[in-house]
Amino acid sequence: MRALVTGGAGFIGSALVRRLVSESVEVFNIDKLTYAGDLRTVADVAAAPNYQFLQADICDGALMSSAIRDFRPTAIIHLAAESHVDRSIDAPADFLRTNVMGVWTMLDAALAYVKHDAPDPDAFRFVLISTDEVYGSLGADGRFSETSAYAPNSPYAASKASADHLARAWHKTYGLPAIITNCSNNYGPFQHPEKLIPTVIRAALAEQPIPIYGTGANVRDWIFVDDHVQGLIDAIARGHAGEKYNFGGDAETSNLEMVRMICAHLDALAPRRGGGSYAELIAFVPDRPGHDFRYAVDSAKAERELGWTRRETLQTGLSNTVRWYLDNGDWFLPEKNFGRQGLSSSMVVQGR
Structure with missing residues (x-):
């Protein structure tokens, strides 16, 4: 396989890149290196002979077309995206540009490649990585399946829903062999410091308030990033063009409970100097606009058709994750990671 990965210096993308390179896959990583991209995430594979990197904007159609033709991939795995809900509320235009126009640019370039340059068009796959947030919010019961109606409630979710619809249309109208995957909340090493788990750890260790929206009752389904990566590899290998596959953690x-679990791991691994639990630092703040109540993902189709399985439970995955952040405290240090809005303990824990 020859895999072109967009957003491969981001959290999920870098986990995929590291895995593919370790398995001797030829990998071409394209990333703009915005605030969310960090080459430290792929430092362990940067010198590998089967890895190459290009810093570029996916909205540059001419450059994307040239890069695809020159590399001649058997799969394009498109992960490049703006992904933080709070940022989408404050600056939706950035999300429309990257998550809609960027996807259109990549679909257009991939289609031209399949029509004119691909060595084996029938074997080629374009895999678009999406989110469970496109389906909206659940009540107390049920799970999202691949046939759930779309009902996005944030600018971020709406931009990702638009991308899904574009990929489906490019398959139906033009015959592009596209696959869409929708995942629940990912967690693991190398996650951007603005996300929930790094935010909680950083605030707790600094003995600062851990702010949570509302009452903390909003529910999320959590999947360890390496389990998600395995699903993407399974989708490339065994997925059918035009299909959708959901990947959830069954967790x-x-x-509020997630934050308490993180605090419990910290209590065991890095006890507070003054005693007591880090959970005592939890502080509730007013809820955010349009906050979805619950996400839950039904992964039965992926398990049945792709043979996909999870290796990590929430307890084992979270333990490994907290240990990684404690062992890699410098992950929080560079100012670049904190983005244009700045990052401090005042950023609210909201589960994405």
């Missing part, structure tokens, strides 16, 4: 947890 529904309220935001």
Whole structure:
């Protein structure tokens, strides 16, 4: 396989890149290196002979077309995206540009490649990585399946829903062999410091308030990033063009309970100097606009058709994750990671 990965210096993308390179796949990583991209995530494979990197904007159609033709991939795995809900509320235009126009640019370039340059068009796959947030919000019961109606409630979710619809249309109208995957909340090493788990750890260790929206009752389904990566590899290998596959962690947890679990791991691994639990630092703040109550993902189709399975439970995955951040405290240090809005303990824990 020859894999072109967009957003491969981001959290999920870099986990995929590291895995593919370790398995001797030829990998071409394209990343713009915005605030969310960090080459430290792929430092371990940067010198590998089967890895190459290009810093570029996916909205540059001419450059994307040239890069695809020159590399001649058997799969394009498109992960490049703006992904933080709070940022989408404050600056939706950035999300429309990257998550809609960027996807259109990549679909257009991939289609031209399949029509004119691909060595084996029938074997080629364009895999678009999306989110469970496109389906909207659940009540107390049920799970999202691949046939759930779309009902996005944030600018971020709406931009990702638009991308999904574009990929489906490019398959139906033009015959592009596209696959869409929708995942629940990912967690693991190398996650951007603005996300929930790094935010909680950083605030707790600094003895600062851990702010949680509302009452913390909002529920998310959590999947360890390496389990998600395995699903993407399975989708490339065994997925059918035009299909959608959901990947969830089967680990529904309220935001409040998730924070308490992180604090419990910290209590065991890095006890507070003054005693007591880090959970005593939890502080509730007013809820955010349009906050979805619950996400839960039904992964039965991926398990049945792709043979996909999870290796990590929430307990084992979270333990490994907290240990990684404690062992890699410098992950929080560079100012670049903190983005244009700045990053401090005042950023609210909201589960994405």
